[in-house]
Amino acid sequence: MKYRLAILGAGSIAHDMGETVQKTDIVEGYAVASRDLGRAEELARQYGFTKAYGSYEEMLADPQVDLVYIATPHVFHARQIRQCLEAGKHVLCEKAFTINASQARAVTALAREKGLLLAEAIWPRYMPMARVLRDFGASDQIGRIYGLTANLGYPVYHRERLHQRELGGGALLDVGIYPLTFASLILGDEVTKIRSQADLSDTGVDRTNQILLTYASGARASIFDTIAGPTDREGVIYGEKGYATVGNVNNYQYLRIYDAAHKLQEEILCPPQVTGYEYELQACVEAMDKGWTECPDAPHAMSITMMELMDIIRGQWGLEYPEL
Numbered sequence: 158m159k160y161r162l163a164i165l166g167a168g169s170i171a172h173d174m175g176e177t178v179q180k181t182d183i184v185e186g187y188a189v190a191s192r193d194l195g196r197a198e199e200l201a202r203q204y205g206f207t208k209a210y211g212s213y214e215e216m217l218a219d220p221q222v223d224l225v226y227i228a229t230p231h232v233f234h235a236r237q238i239r240q241c242l243e244a245g246k247h248v249l250c251e252k253a254f255t256i257n258a259s260q261a262r263a264v265t266a267l268a269r270e271k272g273l274l275l276a277e278a279i280w281p282r283y284m285p286m287a288r289v290l291r292d293f294g295a296s297d298q299i300g301r302i303y304g305l306t307a308n309l310g311y312p313v314y315h316r317e318r319l320h321q322r323e324l325g326g327g328a329l330l331d332v333g334i335y336p337l338t339f340a341s342l343i344l345g346d347e348v349t350k351i352r353s354q355a356d357l358s359d360t361g362v363d364r365t366n367q368i369l370l371t372y373a374s375g376a377r378a379s380i381f382d383t384i385a386g387p388t389d390r391e392g393v394i395y396g397e398k399g400y401a402t403v404g405n406v407n408n409y410q411y412l413r414i415y416d417a418a419h420k421l422q423e424e425i426l427c428p429p430q431v432t433g434y435e436y437e438l439q440a441c442v443e444a445m446d447k448g449w450t451e452c453p454d455a456p457h458a459m460s461i462t463m464m465e466l467m468d469i470i471r472g473q474w475g476l477e478y479p480e481l
């Protein structure tokens with residue numbers, strides 16, 4: 158029997174998940190819950206889900222729901238994770254996992270207490286290419302890795318969720334998390350120094366930011382992310398004997414490894430994807446089957462570490478979010 162999935166919040170990414178569920182055979186597309194019944198019905202109809210609910214609470218009261226996918230703005234995540242866990246549901250919650258590290262610590266502790274799965278839907282961490290990158294970062298293929306650069310940007314500032322501080326808007330938590338994830342896969346998480354600056358918009362959120370990280374190994378990462386416009390999304394890894402480029406740090410398409418003479422040595426391509434979101438669903442199924450409260454590819458400690466990093470960075474700009 159397949160686990161029955163319910164989507165909480167029928168916005169943009171909920172459609173991508175609906176499509177993923179419909180096109181794969183990983184979980185059963187069971188329910189959609191929205192603040193607006195019509196929107197839930199439409200999404201359920203579009204992707205072949207069985208039930209539609211006009212409130213999140215009604216969906217959580219349905220004993221048939223096994224796993225809830227939270228697809229709302231970040232400021233609501235911690236509260237909704239708690240509601241799901243209290244209702245006895247496993248949870249896959251969109252990134253940014255919460256608004257800060259203290260919320261991340263609290264909800265992961267609750268998941269462990271309840272013995273339920275709580276996974277962050279930071280999709281590239283679950284992809285086969287994430288393993289390729291982690292192994293490459295630990296290898297000596299381009300000699301000692303002493304630095305990397307990564308950027309990510311989309312022209313999305315106009316979207317309500319992204320320019321409103323009350324909804325957790327800004328570039329860092331929405332897009333910056335991806336180049337930071339890329340840096341984490343390659344260089345690890347022993348960050349010793351963080352320098353950053355941001356262009357804050359009229360509404361007080363970071364439209365564009367730059368982050369410089371120094372690691373215990375001495376390596377450095379330079380991150381640029383923005384919701385003001387598109388960027389080339391490239392990651393470049395620098396070693397003493399060569400360098401490597403990664404196409405799209407939001408959804409790793411290739412790893413190209415060059416020697417010091419700029420000659421291509423090796424190219425590893427991303428395997429064919431359905432949407433790319435199938436891997437996080439597969440990881441949830443494996444974890445639920447095995448009774449785990451976290452997924453090994455994106456464990457609780459990782460979610461907390463990433464939130465701690467982003468707390469410090471935001472603190473450098475004085476950007477605060479409401480805690481709901």
Ligand SMILES: NC(=O)c1ccc[n+]([C@@H]2O[C@H](COP(=O)([O-])OP(=O)(O)OC[C@H]3O[C@@H](n4cnc5c(N)ncnc54)[C@H](OP(=O)(O)O)[C@@H]3O)[C@@H](O)[C@H]2O)c1
Nearest residue numbers: 166167168169170171191192228229230231251252253318
């Ligand atoms: N993994 C990825 O690739 C990816 C991509 C995009 C976004 N995300 C993440 O997914 C989450 C949602 O992003 P999105 O782009 O799907 O956002 P969106 O299109 O604005 O949809 C968010 C949904 O949240 C619900 N919601 C509940 N209370 C709300 C409120 N007060 N104001 C606005 N919406 C409210 C709404 O659903 P109902 O009205 O139907 O209840 C709304 O449709 C964010 O945390 C984001 O970082 C992830």
